[in-house]
Amino acid sequence: MSMLTRKPVVVLLAIAAGIIMLAAGRADWISGTVDGPAGPMQASAVGTDAAPGLAGLALVAMAAAVAATTSGRIARWVSILAMIGVGVGVIALSVRAVLSAPAVLGVVAAEGSGTTGTLEATGSASAWPWVAVIGAVVLLLAAVGAVLGGSRWGALGGKYERPTGDDPTQAGGARGERVDSDWDRVTRGDDPSVD
Template sequence: MTAPGGARTDRRAMGLVVLGLLLGAGALWGAGSADWFVLTVPTATRGTVELGATGARLQPVVTAVAALLVAAVAALVALSGVARRVLGVLVGVAALAAVGLTLRLVAVPPSAVELASARAGLNAPNAPAGAGAVTATAWPWLAVTGGVVALAAAVLLVVREPRLPRLGARYAAPGTRAATTPSDPDRAAWERLDAGGDPTVGPREGEN
């Protein structure tokens, strides 16, 4: 397939962009649905139990970016040119924000009170009695990985946009016809009639 201006389109790059966005969305959504930090709490009947807070509660931007990435895949079909590049920039900024905020949360974990508040969905005045230390799980790193993959896809989208396939690029522009001679004479006559010519007269010299 050839893009406007004669350059050949890059289907492979388009596939990589879509795959990167979908993988990034899946990783961010999956990570956001899992517990990022856990807190051990002693109980009178069940012994010591773990209370955790999901990434979606601690850092809602993670699942928001996942939804944005899915929407971006659909938008790729409808957009082209500058609009598609703007989309790539927005996706890249969102992915970078998800990575940065997640790393900041890993570097400065929530306190026991903050974790209890996030789990309860409200401001808890105190940590659970006898609570242990807050420990991190591996799920935030999946969010970081998903954000990095989405960022790479966004960069590829911006850089390779002129060569990416466009919706309807396979079709000729309005008013143009393929420069081929129909093998069916009746079909050729109908096409000359549609073009405003005389179907009883054969093609003039220079016509295909």
């Protein structure tokens, strides 16, 4: 489990999940027959039509993983919650497309023909919605890694923050004496690199 809690692993899992979801969204999720004005015709619905918002959710997942590994504590938890929300949302959209394939195909076909509402349709789902579910599960695994490892992660800007101690504007000199930090010297207009 310790490998799962490392920052690079969390980011790579989330990026892989996003790529899987994006790839699934471009494929045909549902195919069948629609009763149009001119009679029955073959129709299909790609993932981004059958599960509106899928592409956006995949991009949010990748961005949230990067934010979770580079932000402070509060932003990290917001990002982790976003990752969990995206994972659950993609699973819900995918299962809906599988369980209501004819209805989803009828709505997509009606939108494609420029009408409102739905058209009578028969159809079945392919394996692609389940591929999107696999991507969501990988994302949830990344979120678990972020939850378990996040308490040990520092924020990206943490190493550039002022030193803490009695006087945060002072840093220890070579012999232990108190001197201004390089950061404070630059702030005052003094260039420490010419010493």
